[in-house]
Amino acid sequence: MGVLQMDRTAAQSVQPRRGAGRPKLRRTAIGFAFMAPLLVVNLIVIAVPGALSVWYSFTDWTGLGPAHFVGLGNYRHLLGDPEFHTALLHNLAWTAYFLAVPMAMGLFGAFLLSRIKRFQMLFRVAYFIPYVVATVVSGSIWESLLSPDQGIGDGLANLGLPWLKNINFLGDPHLALGTVAFVNTWQWWGFLVVIFLASMQAVNPSLYEAARLDGANTWQEFWHITLPGIRPTVMFLGLMTVIWSFLVFDYIYILTQGGPAGSTDVLGTLLYRNAFANQQAGYAASIGVVMALISVISVSGFLYLRRRGWDI
Amino acid sequence: MYGVLLLLALYAIGPMVLFAFNALKTQPGLAASPLGLPTHPQWHNFVDAWQQANMGAGLRNSAVLVIATALGVCVISGCAAYAMSRLRVPGSNFFIFYLLVTTALPIQLFLVPLFYLWTKLGLYDNLFGLIVIYWAIFSPFATLLIRSFMVGVPKAYEEAARIDGAGEWRVLTRVVLPMVWPGFLTAALVAGLSAYNEFMLAVTFIQSSDKMPVSTAFFSFKSGYTQDYTLVSAGGLIMVIPVLIAFLLLQRRFVEGYTSSGMTG
Structure with missing residues (x-):
């Protein structure tokens, strides 16, 4: 049961209760009392600072002292800022890559797993393990494995792949972004396998039997039965991939901090640098607002299409 | 194959x-x-990494973070889920929508003002300050998860308890909780693991090395000693081994928790 599904079932659960013998008002008050802790932490941590961020995005706030209203100044600056363009481009490339490669790997792994009887559980655990490893640790696993002089490239070069010798995967501006995406993929794809597998197990088995009777091969079974059967899950994870790709921060900050020479800079690292190193909190806030807008537009677009009856 | x-x-x-x-x-x-x-x-690499990376203090701080986050999230989300599924709350559908929006909002949107707010309130560089942030960001998902468990419990049990004169608090703690505890366990595991592994907020809000959780303690060690991969590896293993043990023992429940976060239908 996913969050978007919960949204749909919400209406069923709030039927008014009849004849409990207490004043309605009192039950309402108790209801709000139970909601209070969630609302209070949410207001203090998310809602109020979020609203302040929108206000600061229209000011020249440095983080200290007073903020002066500058209208759309920050947003105009964003439009002309080459760093912002580069970062946005990297986010777009990141989104395209994560919609293609990890999704395909996840579907492939889950489909293979769904067709075996023995050891399914064992493989599922093995694939999921990287997902529970902390980002700092998986970052340092690959930092050491990809190091030019002590990594696996050097080891493999000695085993007969000489072109892998002395490649500085994270230090070369042409390779760095792809390398960070590769490391993130290693941690991420097992999560997709587990979720796609759970979804595939809910597909009606008699459909496969019918397809087999009609002489379908494995690829046809996947394309005509499995994929349509799990389409809502694929679409939902696609939406999540888009949202997360525009918010990516941890791996880039841990592995390259946006470098070398801005070649891995994304909106998340650009915002962080402006807020905490350059003392441009107002400008950073405007980047945050742009990131939030991208999320909100993605989710609303998805929900709108679904409400319009699109089968996604 | x-x-x-x-x-x-x-x-x-x-x-x-x-x-x-x-x-x-x-x-x-x-x-x-x-x-x-x-x-x-x-084997002494582990001893060296433990001492040089300050892993003892890091693991202790992380234990506090994980336990306080998991407990707090369960209390906050349990109460809210109970109110939304069982009590009369006007606009309950709106709250569910609001929680969905909150989970999709980037932390970066509120990070900057929150940082300065926390500095003013004395919650910067303070474990409790970080715990409150974790409560806020991990509770919406936990609320929706626990709520989906509560919706599945028949209401007849509670009605019977109310007729016997039990108040709302007693109904919640004696009737509903025992039936939905798997939901709580799942929510606690997901929140606890997320708190243990979390990086961006920890690196932003905790500065003194004696207060750092293990993730940022390890990060600053790794950044200082990048050339000695043997010690960095030993430190990373120290951080990851508790998670691996917990995961292998409880993997069904972990997978269930994450599956519910990623599936529709």
Whole structure:
């Protein structure tokens, strides 16, 4: 049961209760009392600072002292800022890559797993393990494995792949972004396998039997039965991939901090640098607002299409 | 088919095995054979990493973070889920929508004002301050998860308890909780693991090294000693071993928790 599904079932659960013998008002008050802790932490941590961020995005706030209203100044600056363009481009490339490669790997792994009887559980655990490893640790696993002089490239070069010798995967501006995406993929794809597998197990088995009777091969079974059967899950994870790709921060900050020479800079690292190193909190806030807008537009677009009856 | 599956398993697990081998090598040994087995296991690497990376304090701080986050999230989300599924709350659908929006909003949107707000309130560089942030960001998902468990419990049990004169608090603690505890356990595991692994907020809001959780303690160690991969590997293993043990013991429940976060339908 996913969050978007919960949204749909919400209406069923709030039927008014009849004849409990207490004043309605009192039950309402108790209801709000139970909601209070969630609302209070949410207001203090998310809602109020979020609203302040929108206000600061229209000011020249440095983080200290007073903020002066500058209208759309920050947003105009964003439009002309080459760093912002580069970062946005990297986010777009990141989104395209994560919609293609990890999704395909996840579907492939889950489909293979769904067709075996023995050891399914064992493989599922093995694939999921990287997902529970902390980002700092998986970052340092690959930092050491990809190091030019002590990594696996050097080891493999000695085993007969000489072109892998002395490649500085994270230090070369042409390779760095792809390398960070590769490391993130290693941690991420097992999560997709587990979720796609759970979804595939809910597909009606008699459909496969019918397809087999009609002489379908494995690829046809996947394309005509499995994929349509799990389409809502694929679409939902696609939406999540888009949202997360525009918010990516941890791996880039841990592995390259946006470098070398801005070649891995994304909106998340650009915002962080402006807020905490350059003392441009107002400008950073405007980047945050742009990131939030991208999320909100993605989710609303998805929900709108679904409400319009699109089968996604 | 099993051959392909084994290759994929090697891709998932192999790097971690090499990482564990690296933790047991000497530095010249690692440079000489990055893919080889550790011929003379250097167990003292773990002792050195433990001391130099301040892992003891880090693990202690992380334990506080994880336990306080998991407990707080369960209390906050349990109450809210109960109110939304059982009590009369006007606009309950709106709250669910609001929680969905909150989970999709980037932390970066509120990070900057929150940082300065926390500085003013004395919650910057303070474990409790970080715990409150974790409560806020992990509770919406936990609320929706626990709520989905509560919706499945028949209301007849509660009605019976109310007729016997039980108040709302008693109904919640004596009737509903015992039936939905798997939901709480799942929510606690997901929130606890997220708190243990979380990086961006921890690195932003905790500055003193004696207050750092293990994730940022390890990060600052790694940033200072990038050339000695043997000690960095040993430190990384120290951080990851508690999670691996917990995951292998409770993997069904972990997978269930994450599956519910990623599936529609």
